[in-house]
Amino acid sequence: EAQVTQNPRYLITVTGKKLTVTCSQNMNHEYMSWYRQDPGLGLRQIYYSMNVEVTDKGDVPEGYKVSRKEKRNFPLILESPSPNQTSLYFCASKALGGYEQYFGPGTRLTVT
Amino acid sequence: SQQGEEDPQALSIQEGENATMNCSYKTSINNLQWYRQNSGRGLVHLILIRSNEREKHSGRLRVTLDTSKKSSSLLITASRAADTASYFCATEYGAGSYQLTFGKGTKLSVIP
Numbered sequence: 327e328a329q330v331t332q333n334p335r336y337l338i339t340v341t342g343k344k345l346t347v348t349c350s351q352n353m354n355h356e357y358m359s360w361y362r363q364d365p366g367l368g369l370r371q372i373y374y375s376m377n378v379e380v381t382d383k384g385d386v387p388e389g390y391k392v393s394r395k396e397k398r399n400f401p402l403i404l405e406s407p408s409p410n411q412t413s414l415y416f417c418a419s420k421a422l423g424g425y426e427q428y429f430g431p432g433t434r435l436t437v438t
Numbered sequence: 439s440q441q442g443e444e445d446p447q448a449l450s451i452q453e454g455e456n457a458t459m460n461c462s463y464k465t466s467i468n469n470l471q472w473y474r475q476n477s478g479r480g481l482v483h484l485i486l487i488r489s490n491e492r493e494k495h496s497g498r499l500r501v502t503l504d505t506s507k508k509s510s511s512l513l514i515t516a517s518r519a520a521d522t523a524s525y526f527c528a529t530e531y532g533a534g535s536y537q538l539t540f541g542k543g544t545k546l547s548v549i550p
Binding site for chain 2: 414
């Protein structure tokens with residue numbers, strides 16, 4: 327089944343404790359992206375990647391890192407999480423020749 | 439920001455009625471897409487309309503695009519309780535760009 331998976335689905339952590347949210351897709355998509363969704367603000371793009379070893383900032387990259395060492399994986403790293411990074415995070419992927427983005431199920435992160 | 443703005447923010451209708459949601463954006467686009475999100479879950483692509491198209495249909499969905507007014511509308515006919523969800527417009531713009539910019543969404547409630 328074609329899908330984007332994210333882990334963990336729920337995470338509660340404390341300020342400053344490094345964490346990684348994994349994202350993996352099995353559709354051989356070149357393009358992958360991370361979004362955060364906050365009430366009243368909609369979805370905002372954090373980082374995106376056009377292919378392996380190619381990443382770029384989205385609209386709200388501060389406090390986040392990403393890497394794209396393999397085509398299927400695009401982990402989101404929070405080196406020192408803060409409470410303002412409490413949010414619902416989505417990973418998405420897309421074939422460069424297509425239009426539709428495929429979204430993962432989301433990761434709900436709470437930073438206390 | 440290219441962010442689209444949906445209108446209304448929330449819409450409540452009776453089952454069987456039609457639901458219309460609007461989206462406005464700021465500058466020229468390559469295409470405009472509509473996505474659906476069931477509460478707290480990943481977004482699902484519904485329909486795409488290219489900048490040179492004025493209307494598209496898919497099942498009970500009808501999308502229009504008015505590039506002169508920089509606006510789009512999504513019509514869901516004969517709504518069902520299962521249509522209850524949030525609906526987002528997303529614009530793709532810029533030559534060679536693969537990024538989508540999402541609006542804040544319209545929350546649709548269909549009352550059985």
